[in-house]
Amino acid sequence: MNFEIVSGDITQQTTAVAVVNLFSGVTSPGGATGAVDSAIGSTISKLIEAGEIKGGASEATLIHTLDHHDNFGPDRVLVAGLGKAKSLDLVAIRNIAAVVARRVRSIGVTEATTILHGAGIGGIDPSDSAEAIVEGSILGTYEFKNYKSSSEDDADQNAGLETLTIIELDPQKASDIRDAVDRSTKMANAEALARDLVNHPPNIMTPTRLAEEAANVAESTPGLKLTILERADAEKMGMGAYLGVAQGSHEPPKIIRLDYVGDPDDADNNLWIIGKGITFDSGGLSLKPSSGMETMKSDMAGGASVIAAAKAIAEIAPKINITALCLATENMPGGGAQRVSDVVQAMNGKFIEVLNTDAEGRLTLADALCYARENGAKRMVDVATLTGGIVVALGKGNSGAFSNDDELVNALISAGDKRGQSFWRLPLDDVAKRQNRSNIADLKNTGGRLAHAITAAHFIGEFAEDTPWVHLDIAATAMSDVDAGILTMGATGVPTRTLVQLALDLAAQNS
Ligand code: BES
Ligand code: MN
Ligand code: ZN
Numbered sequence: 001m002n003f004e005i006v007s008g009d010i011t012q013q014t015t016a017v018a019v020v021n022l023f024s025g026v027t028s029p030g031g032a033t034g035a036v037d038s039a040i041g042s043t044i045s046k047l048i049e050a051g052e053i054k055g056g057a058s059e060a061t062l063i064h065t066l067d068h069h070d071n072f073g074p075d076r077v078l079v080a081g082l083g084k085a086k087s088l089d090l091v092a093i094r095n096i097a098a099v100v101a102r103r104v105r106s107i108g109v110t111e112a113t114t115i116l117h118g119a120g121i122g123g124i125d126p127s128d129s130a131e132a133i134v135e136g137s138i139l140g141t142y143e144f145k146n147y148k149s150s151s152e153d154d155a156d157q158n159a160g161l162e163t164l165t166i167i168e169l170d171p172q173k174a175s176d177i178r179d180a181v182d183r184s185t186k187m188a189n190a191e192a193l194a195r196d197l198v199n200h201p202p203n204i205m206t207p208t209r210l211a212e213e214a215a216n217v218a219e220s221t222p223g224l225k226l227t228i229l230e231r232a233d234a235e236k237m238g239m240g241a242y243l244g245v246a247q248g249s250h251e252p253p254k255i256i257r258l259d260y261v262g263d264p265d266d267a268d269n270n271l272w273i274i275g276k277g278i279t280f281d282s283g284g285l286s287l288k289p290s291s292g293m294e295t296m297k298s299d300m301a302g303g304a305s306v307i308a309a310a311k312a313i314a315e316i317a318p319k320i321n322i323t324a325l326c327l328a329t330e331n332m333p334g335g336g337a338q339r340v341s342d343v344v345q346a347m348n349g350k351f352i353e354v355l356n357t358d359a360e361g362r363l364t365l366a367d368a369l370c371y372a373r374e375n376g377a378k379r380m381v382d383v384a385t386l387t388g389g390i391v392v393a394l395g396k397g398n399s400g401a402f403s404n405d406d407e408l409v410n411a412l413i414s415a416g417d418k419r420g421q422s423f424w425r426l427p428l429d430d431v432a433k434r435q436n437r438s439n440i441a442d443l444k445n446t447g448g449r450l451a452h453a454i455t456a457a458h459f460i461g462e463f464a465e466d467t468p469w470v471h472l473d474i475a476a477t478a479m480s481d482v483d484a485g486i487l488t489m490g491a492t493g494v495p496t497r498t499l500v501q502l503a504l505d506l507a508a509q510n511s
Pocket of ligand 2: 281283357358359360361
């Protein structure tokens with residue numbers, strides 16, 4: 001999808017669709033919407049009076065304007081409802097942009113021109129509005145059709161929105177807006193890439209294929225360096241926890257690492273983003289029930305998001321060093337699978353009693369964090385579809401956040417707010433921590449039913465030690481069951497844009 005910024009008058013554009021907007025409760029539209037209304041014989045006002053246009057959030061009314069071509073350029077007007085003026089924020093604008101882009105696609109049109117929602121009387125910064133429009137348009141029309149050889153539905157054949165022109169009257173603001181659009185396009189495209197990686201079926205998106213996808217990312221992104229390490233390398237490094245998970249599968253495990261060096265003079269100015277990369281989680285010998293197992297192709301969503309985020313970060317090129325890391329493997333119950341009650345030794349020497357092979361994410365992340373620290377990580381964020389506990393605790397409105405460092409977790413939460421992705425911090429209390437004590441080893445990999453998401457986070461925290469660290473549990477937020485706003489059914493790509501924003505914010509702090 002391409003975005004163009006034009007400073008001019010929307011009534012004079014020659015585009016297929018002009019997108020304007022209306023707050024609910026407004027009876028005589030002002031600003032650009034008012035100007036369009038005048039140019040098309042007050043059709044908008046008449047439809048408001050008739051009750052067809054109410055301005056409710058996610059309402060989109062299409063008006064054909066061919067009769068008005070003497071003083072109006074576009075063939076159609078799409079009036080997008082903004083809802084109540086006081087509840088308009090960037091989340092709402094992203095959703096409106098998604099609704100508009102889907103509507104445009106449904107009528108088989110590939111180009112549209114839009115005004116900046118909320119930038120007038122709404123009081124929203126024009127650049128922020130533009131970013132939200134870009135994110136909503138790209139992510140709201142995301143589709144995954146790789147395995148559809150034919151489509152029964154004609155509307156599915158539509159190309160969809162190819163060029164969206166954003167109108168800003170003030171030419172001085174246009175250049176700021178151009179930068180913002182460029183940045184958010186990279187972020188949204190990265191999040192769409194993360195969705196793709198997750199949506200592929202697990203027989204295709206094996207650890208080997210995920211490594212190939214990371215190689216494609218590195219090849220197409222100047223400034224990203226790829227390193228792939230093999231099982232033998234993991235053995236040499238003593239990654240017994242990760243290898244224990246991998247041993248039940250015929251698919252070779254792959255350690256995927258992408259490096260972006262944005263601050264070559266200060267190696268310590270770094271952030272490691274570490275994603276759980278279980279390309280299919282059957283549970284291993286602690287086999288999952290068959291109902292719901294099909295969702296476990298998404299167990300590499302954390303890995304997908306860090307690989308995708310690395311791409312956008314390298315493209316935007318902030319002054320910070322970023323390493324994305326994913327220890328990819330399947331969790332399978334093959335003949336070589338680890339047993340329940342096995343004891344494995346992580347890279348830092350800690351012994352772990354494996355009391356449930358389905359608690360595999362924390363085992364792979366244990367070695368991932370050891371590797372990160374050993375290789376100079378100064379700040380770490382891990383992203384994992386880690387526990388059913390977080391699904392019950394927070395539902396789909398927030399991802400869980402856990403941390404040993406107030407500053408880093410607050411930076412992450414605020415980065416998420418900027419991108420409309422919500423994180424809720426949960427405690428790492430000593431009571432829960434004790435639940436991970438093993439009778440015969442340093443730790444066990446299950447802390448029982450109580451505070452399950454917290455004990456899992458504590459387990460990972462044992463390997464973060466004193467390095468500032470945030471753990472994000474995205475078990476509920478990685479997938480969506482519905483098309484709603486910027487989310488589409490299947491993978492969400494969460495928290496790719498937040499990770500990119502965090503890198504930008506940390507880089508800005510430092511300079
Ligand atoms: N990948 C799952 C967690 C999960 C659950 C992700 C639901 C997405 C949706 C994880 O590996 C797992 O199996 N966790 C278990 C651990 C338990 C056996 C200690 C859980 O949370 O039930
Ligand atoms: Mn599991
Ligand atoms: Zn898992």
